[in-house]
Amino acid sequence: MDRTFTFTKMHGLGNCYIYLDGISRPLDISSPAELSIRVSDPYKGIGSDGLILILPSTRADVRMRIFNKDGSEAKNCGNGLRCVAKYAYEHGLVDRKRFTIETLSGNKQAEVHLRGEKVDQVTVDMGEPILERGKIPVRGGDPGSEVVREPLTVDGTEYRFTAVSMGNPHALFFVEDVDKAPIRRLGALLADTYPLFPAGVNVGFVHPLSDHEADYRVWERGSGITQACGTGACASVVASILELRIAKDRPVTVHLAGGDLTIEWQSVSNHVLMTGEAETICEGTFFAHDPNRECSSTV
Numbered sequence: 001m002d003r004t005f006t007f008t009k010m011h012g013l014g015n016c017y018i019y020l021d022g023i024s025r026p027l028d029i030s031s032p033a034e035l036s037i038r039v040s041d042p043y044k045g046i047g048s049d050g051l052i053l054i055l056p057s058t059r060a061d062v063r064m065r066i067f068n069k070d071g072s073e074a075k076n077c078g079n080g081l082r083c084v085a086k087y088a089y090e091h092g093l094v095d096r097k098r099f100t101i102e103t104l105s106g107n108k109q110a111e112v113h114l115r116g117e118k119v120d121q122v123t124v125d126m127g128e129p130i131l132e133r134g135k136i137p138v139r140g141g142d143p144g145s146e147v148v149r150e151p152l153t154v155d156g157t158e159y160r161f162t163a164v165s166m167g168n169p170h171a172l173f174f175v176e177d178v179d180k181a182p183i184r185r186l187g188a189l190l191a192d193t194y195p196l197f198p199a200g201v202n203v204g205f206v207h208p209l210s211d212h213e214a215d216y217r218v219w220e221r222g223s224g225i226t227q228a229c230g231t232g233a234c235a236s237v238v239a240s241i242l243e244l245r246i247a248k249d250r251p252v253t254v255h256l257a258g259g260d261l262t263i264e265w266q267s268v269s270n271h272v273l274m275t276g277e278a279e280t281i282c283e284g285t286f287f288a289h290d291p292n293r294e295c296s297s298t299v
């Protein structure tokens with residue numbers, strides 16, 4: 001039987017997802033992973049970096065579940081959080097500008113900033129970065145140690161990376177020019193099945209431009225190269241501070257392919273704040289044809 005889903009396509013700096021509202025109406029989805037693969041397909045689906053479900057929560061005001069293009073579920077998504085916050089406020093799912101969003105990596109505090117009646121920018125408290133090797137996770141070594149400028153040799157070339165989790169794992173490589181970084185080579189190799197990263201890893205390339213500005217590009221676990229990655233932008237600032245390239249407690253402008261985010265790692269709370277845009281692209285109805293349906297044939 002064909003199913004239909006009312007969807008909203010949104011993006012944060014070009015990192016776009018298909019959003020299904022499971023608060024305004026119940027969702028009957030047997031496999032969100034399978035649906036993410038289908039809606040993400042640019043030819044047979046809608047085209048996106050994945051699927052995000054907006055759901056009721058008993059722990060926060062709303063709940064976000066995020067699935068990558070390959071159907072894998074992630075524990076956090078910065079661009080997704082900003083868009084969920086925009087959707088929730090504009091659709092009356094919440095009745096105030098500051099509220100909480102439940103994720104698999106805990107509750108995140110969001111604050112929407114309006115332009116007229118619409119949400120223009122959103123600030124999300126992304127919580128504390130996770131720096132312990134065993135929790136990121138990165139295999140080998142002392143599980144309680146940090147992973148800062150660790151050597152990694154690939155096909156005879158030595159690289160160095162710093163690893164940070166924002167609820168999801170990131171490996172950050174510092175380069176002199178993000179447009180010349182080996183994003184396809186290292187991204188394809190490391191992101192999903194490389195033994196060093198037992199849960200996979202989002203592969204980021206950072207070029208610090210000053211003590212308050214950096215370029216960043218990313219190959220995402222489960223989705224490949226995207227226009228932007230909010231958790232990755234947070235991780236890039238944390239890694240820059242761990243590598244003593246910039247200081248804490250000051251807003252850093254991170255330039256991603258799709259636009260800019262403002263990130264700040266605050267000493268007092270040890271939390272990372274992220275501020276940036278969230279945009280609605282379109283709304284529509286997705287016809288999820290049953291892949292097992294009998295093809296009708298007339299003779």
Ligand SMILES: N[C@H](CCC[C@H](N)C(=O)O)C(=O)O
Binds near residue numbers: 073202223231
């Ligand atoms: N691919 C990521 C999830 C999406 C994160 C990204 N789109 C963001 O905005 O943070 C992972 O598997 O951890």
